[in-house]
Structures are given as structure tokens and as C-alpha cells.
Amino acid sequence: MANKPHVLILGGNFAGLGAAQKIRDCAGDSVAMTVIDRKAYLDYIPNIPLEIFEGRDPAVTMNMPLVETLARDAIGFQQAEVLGIDLESRRVEVRPSERPGAPAYDLTYDFLVIALGARLAFDEIEGFAEYGHTVTDAFHANRLISYLRNAYQGGPIVVGSDRFEQGKRGRPAWLKTALAACEGPPVEVSLALAHWLTQHGKGSAKNITMFTPAGLIAEDAGEKVVGQLLDVAGKMGFGYVNKTEGIQRLTADGIEFRDGRQLPAELKIVFPNWKPHAFLKCLPIADEVGFIVTDMQMSNPDYPEVFACGDAAALTVPKLGAIGHQETEVVGRQIAKRVGKMTPEEADKPWMPAVVCIGDMGGGKAFYIHATSWFGGDIQELRMGHLPYAQKLAYKEMFFANHGRMPNWGLPLAEWSAETVKI
Numbered sequence: 001m002a003n004k005p006h007v008l009i010l011g012g013n014f015a016g017l018g019a020a021q022k023i024r025d026c027a028g029d030s031v032a033m034t035v036i037d038r039k040a041y042l043d044y045i046p047n048i049p050l051e052i053f054e055g056r057d058p059a060v061t062m063n064m065p066l067v068e069t070l071a072r073d074a075i076g077f078q079q080a081e082v083l084g085i086d087l088e089s090r091r092v093e094v095r096p097s098e099r100p101g102a103p104a105y106d107l108t109y110d111f112l113v114i115a116l117g118a119r120l121a122f123d124e125i126e127g128f129a130e131y132g133h134t135v136t137d138a139f140h141a142n143r144l145i146s147y148l149r150n151a152y153q154g155g156p157i158v159v160g161s162d163r164f165e166q167g168k169r170g171r172p173a174w175l176k177t178a179l180a181a182c183e184g185p186p187v188e189v190s191l192a193l194a195h196w197l198t199q200h201g202k203g204s205a206k207n208i209t210m211f212t213p214a215g216l217i218a219e220d221a222g223e224k225v226v227g228q229l230l231d232v233a234g235k236m237g238f239g240y241v242n243k244t245e246g247i248q249r250l251t252a253d254g255i256e257f258r259d260g261r262q263l264p265a266e267l268k269i270v271f272p273n274w275k276p277h278a279f280l281k282c283l284p285i286a287d288e289v290g291f292i293v294t295d296m297q298m299s300n301p302d303y304p305e306v307f308a309c310g311d312a313a314a315l316t317v318p319k320l321g322a323i324g325h326q327e328t329e330v331v332g333r334q335i336a337k338r339v340g341k342m343t344p345e346e347a348d349k350p351w352m353p354a355v356v357c358i359g360d361m362g363g364g365k366a367f368y369i370h371a372t373s374w375f376g377g378d379i380q381e382l383r384m385g386h387l388p389y390a391q392k393l394a395y396k397e398m399f400f401a402n403h404g405r406m407p408n409w410g411l412p413l414a415e416w417s418a419e420t421v422k423i
């Protein structure tokens with residue numbers, strides 16, 4: 001162990017856990033690994049909205065223990081807050097987060113994988129604490145469950161995203177500018193909430209207006225897919241407002257957009273700017289916003305021993321777990337190559353990101369999107385019905401049962417069945 005290269009992985013959610021497991025798969029026991037996270041569980045974020053509309057606390061149903069999961073692959077875990085990175089001395093400053101009052105320590109690395117996700121900047125939306133709701137974590141999920149049960153009066157609802165600030169430095173020419181970070185969730189929440197309103201006699205899709213700072217909501221899914229989705233949504237009675245330029249403020253009575261428009265709203269469910277962690281922004285490996293610059297091998301061109309994957313990586317746009325998952329495979333292969341466990345031919349296989357998203361629609365139905373058009377490919381698949389819903393539940397069950405290790409056929413099977421079987 002002492003002489004093995006040490007891979008330090010910052011962040012232990014989808015990208016951090018996935019990278020650790022892929023590195024172990026590809027590099028075997030030729031590296032020692034440590035994962036650092038401030039919490040000792042994986043938060044299965046994509047199913048939080050579904051849990052909300054079923055009235056279940058996602059802290060009970062969506063948290064997977066991380067420490068024993070990693071131990072299965074002889075990967076160490078330390079529960080600590082990452083404070084800073086010294087690229088020249090290859091050290092990371094951390095402060096243990098189990099008990100307050102701990103001093104800071106330095107950890108060393110031979111390879112560093114930055115998988116710290118992003119900061120969801122709700123605190124930069126004026127009026128959010130007083131008047132806003134969201135679905136991005138268990139705290140806010142339970143707050144919304146309680147509001148829907150006890151306070152909602154049947155008035156107008158808005159669901160949508162604030163403006164996303166994407167960096168430019170080091171960005172490849174093919175990667176477009178996204179004005180919203182991740183818009184599958186607002187579409188999912190709108191559809192599932194409409195079903196909930198009908199089911200509870202509190203209204204219908206007509207109560208809800210979806211909004212986006214972009215020209216087209218969820219534009220990374222492709223014009224054809226979004227056109228079909230908007231067609232369905234329009235027929236159901238949803239309102240739709242685009243090109244808002246972002247959220248100016250939330251008030252007791254509604255929402256004000258940066259372009260000056262306003263909408264009345266009793267309930268405001270919003271998604272913020274995905275902002276990089278402040279301590280990353282000053283580093284030479286980051287773009288001007290703070291996302292980590294990498295090439296397609298997910299390593300930084302100036303510090304090739306530093307990798308990034310998941311939401312923290314500048315290449316991950318939109319900020320989707322599915323894209324992070326694809327990137328973890330690349331990181332696994334690259335580190336295996338560096339320690340002589342994989343040939344360059346195998347490790348450097350070219351790849352193209354793909355948007356894969358399964359969103360709950362309520363009533364046991366879901367939509368499934370598989371698209372590469374955002375990245376210059378020609379796939380734009382949309383399916384709606386009971387099968388994608390069953391897949392959404394099955395994927396989570398499989399993820400937990402396999403301790404986060406999705407078998408290689410997991411995603412392709414989901415793709416195959418959703419695209420070819422109609423129920």
C-alpha cells in the first residue's frame with residue numbers, strides 16, 4: 001500500500017463513488033484510494049421529486065451508506081470538509097467534519113479526482129428563503145411536502161430555473177452555452193405536480209407555468225424532443241414562459257424575472273444557478289467561473305495528474321448525473337493507463353457525451369430522453385409511459401442493491417427497452 005500511487009477523490013456522490021469504483025475496476029489493486037466527503041452517505045438526488053409527490057421523506061429512502069460501500073473495494077473514506085488544493089505540492093487541505101472544532105490537515109496525492117459537484121446558489125435568489133421552494137435535497141423536499149399538505153390554497157404555481165453562468169476559458173468549440181444548468185427536473189416536477197394537483201382536488205396543469213431563461217426549456221434534449229414535450233404540456237394546459245434572463249426576485253405574490261416580466265404565483269418551485277465552490281475558482285485548473293477545465297480524457301491539460309468528473313467539471317453541461325457517470329469511466333481508464341494497467345488504445349477510446357434522463361410524470365408514468373444532438377450527434381429519442389417509470393424505480397433499486405455499481409448492461413438495457421418497447 002505504502003508504495004502504491006495514491007488516488008485522492010474529492011466528493012463521494014455519483015461522480016466520486018463512480019470514479020472510485022471505475023478506477024478499481026480498471027487499475028485493480030495497483031493504486032491506493034481515498035474518498036473525502038463532508039457526509040458519509042450518497043444522496044440519490046434524481047428520485048427526490050418522485051418521493052415528494054409520493055409524500056415520502058427522501059432522507060429515509062434515498063440515502064445510501066458510503067463507508068461500507070467503498071470498503072467493499074478496499075477504498076478508504078474520510079469524512080471531512082475540503083478547504084483548498086495546493087497543486088504544486090500536491091496537497092489537499094481538509095477539516096474533519098464529524099465533530100466541530102477539528103484542526104485542518106493536509107493530505108497528499110499522486111492523482112487527484114475532483115468530483116465535488118457544485119454549489120446550488122439558492123442564497124443568491126432574493127426572496128427564496130421566505131417565498132421559495134425546491135426539490136434538490138431532503139430538507140427542501142420535506143418543506144415542500146409540508147407546504148403542499150398544509151398550506152397550498154390552489155393558486156398559481158411557477159416552476160423553472162435561474163440563469164446558469166457557464167465558463168468560457170478552456171471550453172472546446174463544440175460545447176454550447178447553456179442558459180440553465182439542468183432542466184429535466186423542472187419539466188419532471190411540473191408534470192408530476194400537475195398529476196398531484198388533480199389527484200388531490202387542488203387543480204391541474206392549468207395552475208402551473210413553466211419558465212426558463214433559455215429560448216427553449218431543456219434545450220439539451222434537442223428541438224424535436226422538446227417540441228414533442230411542449231406539445232403534450234400545452235394540450236394539458238400548462239403555461240410556458242421563455243427567455244426570462246433569470247430570476248430577479250421572489251415575493252409573497254409571485255416571481256419577477258430579470259427581463260422585467262412578472263408572474264403571480266402562490267407556490268414558486270425554483271432551480272438555481274449551479275455555481276462552482278469558491279475555493280476552486282482561484283486555481284489555475286479552473287475556468288473563470290470555477291469549473292475544472294479538462295480535455296476529453298477528463299484530465300487538466302496543465303496539471304495532467306488532476307482529473308475532474310461530474311458537475312464540477314467544465315465539460316459537464318448540462319449538469320446531469322448521467323454525463324458524470326460517462327466521465328467516471330474515462331477517469332478509470334486514464335488512471336489505469338498511467339499506472340500501466342491499460343493500453344493507450346483501450347484507454348483513449350473516443351467518446352461523446354449523451355443526455356439520458358428519466359423523469360416522473362405522476363400516475364405511474366415517466367418520460368425517457370436519450371439525446372446527443374446538444375453535442376453534435378443525431379440521437380433525439382423521447383418515450384413516455386409506464387415502462388420508463390418502471391425503469392426509473394428499477395434503476396434506483398439496482399443502484400442500491402449493487403452498492404452503486406451499475407452493471408455495464410444497466411444503462412444500455414434501459415436505453416434499449418425504452419427506445420424499442422412501447423407499453
Ligand SMILES: Cc1cc2nc3c(=O)[nH]c(=O)nc-3n(C[C@H](O)[C@H](O)[C@H](O)COP(=O)(O)OP(=O)(O)OC[C@H]3O[C@@H](n4cnc5c(N)ncnc54)[C@H](O)[C@@H]3O)c2cc1C
Nearest residue numbers: 011013014015038046081082116117310311319320321322
Ligand atoms: C432534483 C434533481 C433531479 C435530477 N435528476 C437527474 C436525472 O434524472 N438524471 C441525471 O442524470 N441527473 C439528474 N440530476 C443531476 C444530478 O443529480 C447531478 O448531475 C449529480 O448529482 C452530480 O453528481 P456529482 O457527484 O458530480 O455531484 P454531487 O451529487 O453534487 O456530489 C458532490 C459531493 O461532493 C461533496 N462536497 C461538495 N463540496 C465539498 C467540500 N468542500 N468538502 C467535502 N465534500 C464536499 C458533497 O457532499 C457531495 O457528496 C438531478 C438534479 C436535481 C437537483
